Each structure stands twice: as C-alpha cells, then as structure tokens.
Amino acid sequence: MQAAQIDGTFDDSHAQLRSLYMTLLEHQGRFDEFKSILAQYEASSDGEPEQARQVRERLNSRIRDWVDGFEGLSAQQVIQWRGIVVEERINVALSPWKESNLY
C-alpha cells in the first residue's frame, strides 16, 4: 500500500471510490440504477463468468457517466458492493434496533 501511495495509485483509486460513493448518496436515480445492475451480477467460485464480466463492464461504463475518469470496479469490489447494497448482508448486522447510527 505504501508503494501505491507513493506513486499516487492509491490516492486516485480511493478518490474515485469516494466520488462514486458521494454520487450514489446524492442521486436517487443513480443509486437505483447502480443497485439494479449490481443485482444482475452473479459471481462464481471458479472466477468471474463471462456473463458476470459483461454485467461488471456495463456497470463500470455507467459509473464513468457519473464519475469522470473512473477506472472501474474489480470483480472483488463488485462482489463487496453487491453484498452491501443488494443483499444488505453486512450493514444490517447491528442496525435494526430503534436508535439510529446515522448522521
């Protein structure tokens, strides 16, 4: 990570992810579309199937319409975002009670 930070790669990709996160927060239509495409992504334990790769490419193409110069989400990142946004698998673990964790 240190090397990546030195040559700027980390900062760029991190800034891109932040831009994606912010545009999803600020635009309902983009969030809905992002979630809809993510829902079509079906991973396999044997790597990324061709159909999934096409879905990821479509997703990245759409994100580039929203975030200038976006390099693209990797298969691993798409699986992570899908787990959170579509399957709501991670962030509901400690959240259903009657007191919010929002700000």
Next chain:
Amino acid sequence: MREDYRIVDELYDGFCQRAPIGLRTPLQRLAHTLGLVPSTDVGWSEVFNHEVTLAAPLVLSDAMPNVEQGIVRDATLAHLLAVIEAFGTDRIEDSQVEGTATLRGALGQVRAERDEALSRVAGGAGGPYAEAEAETLAAIRLEREVLSSQSSVSIAEYERVSTGKQAVGMPAALALARVAGWAPNRIAMLDRTLLAIWFALQAHDDVADWQQDAERGGAWAIALAQHKSAGRKMAVDAMVHGSGVLADMLRLSRRRYRAAGTRAAALGAASLARWCREREQEVGLLAQLEGRHPGYVIRFRALSALEHEVLQ
C-alpha cells in the same frame, strides 16, 4: 458508546448472575432473542450507539456530585432495564418476536429487578414504573392504530403520540435528581430535557427506519407526507421524498436536541449538554443533506458499511 459507559454491560451481567438459574441463559441471550444483535455474545453497550439511551442517569450524574456512586449505579441499572424491557414489550406488541413463555418470564425478571433497583434509589418508595409502562404501552397501541388506519397526521400529532412512548425513560433519572435534593422546578426542567432527548432520538429513528416500519404496518413518514401532500395520489417513495417530511422530522429532532442541550447546561449537566450539542450538529447536517438530496438518509444507511473504507 463511549468506553466509560460500558459499565452497563457489567451491571447487566450482575443482574443475570442474580437471576434464578432457569432465567440466566434467556436473560444473557435476550438481545439476540429480541433480534437486536446477530449473536449471543454482543453486550448491550454495543446494541445502542448512544450512552444516553442506556445510561442516562450516569451521564447526568456529573450534575449531582453529592449522590453516592452506589445510588448512581442503581439508578443506571433501573434505567437500562426499563429501556430493555420496553424494547422487549415493543417487539412482542409489534409481532417482531414471538412472546414465548420463556421470553415473557425473562422480561418479568427484568421488570422485577428494575423496580427493586429504583426502590433502592428512592429509599424504599414505590416505583413509578407501572404508570410509565402503562403510558408507554397506550402510546404504542395508539401509534399502531393511527399508522394502520393510513390516515394523514400533522407533525404536532406525531410529536404528541411519539412523546407518550418515552415515559419509561424518565423515572430513574428523576429519582436520582430527587436524591440529589433538586428543587421541583429543576426536576421539572430535567423532565422536559429528557423528553426532548427521547423524542429527538425517536424522530431520527423514524426517519432512518421509515421503509422498514412501512413494511411492518405503518410509518410516520408516510402519514406526515400524506398530510403535507394534501391527498395527492403518488407512489409512496416519491411522496415521502418529494414532500420533504424526512428533512422536516430531522429538523424537529435537531430543535429538540438544541432545547435539551440548553436546559442540560442550565442544570449543570455538562456531559449531557455536550452530547446534545454534538447530536444537534450531526442531525442538523443530516437534515440539510436530506433537504438537498431527498432520500439521502436512506441511501446513507444502505451504504453505511462502505463509509469507513471509502471516506477514510
């Protein structure tokens, strides 16, 4: 929850150890049984994000330096058990969990220990929890009735019903203030302070959870949006987001935090006043963002697991 308030776990563990053997395991697993945590090894301090929710008497105690620590602990125990019991009852009432004999037995033990703890604080005087419980339960049922009728509701009516649900959050803290020798006018001010805080937390929660609440039978955000939209027919999401009621509710929450913070400062409750100011700022920011980008709150929640990774 801040580290110095994790005493609530110690207090709850002590309660479990004192309970009849047959109830110890159900009590230790209560948060999990109520669907509040994903596993049985998560303490209550991790269930709630804010120390005030479970430890209000302890947070207030810096304004009562003359009260013995043992009394503060008893008041805190009574308060946290009152809140836990209220959540349990609410979940049963709401049909989110099955009210099995074991669960009802566990909640009965929670009530008994709560009343004993409050009695120790109040010097043997009878506890007011039965009255508070009745008021809370009546408000919960009124809420169900209002929301299931799918009628429109004004924000004043919302605040009135919602405030009624907070009654169990009062007795322990008020009893502690009496022990500290506070004059009636200061106790009345504390009462208003706590009511404002409980409502502010509730309103924020009603915003964040409105879609889940709607799936379970009704959400205040929808009833308020209907009121604001004057009966115009449109899709629910569009109506709620388009009406701006989520931002309205957050602004109301912010105002209540501000009022509570001002009163807490006047009462000398520095920790509580500071916490209220922090909440006021956070909720105020969220209200601005929700007003600017309708649905922001819901999307923020949906993306919250990514927040640390993306924003750090």
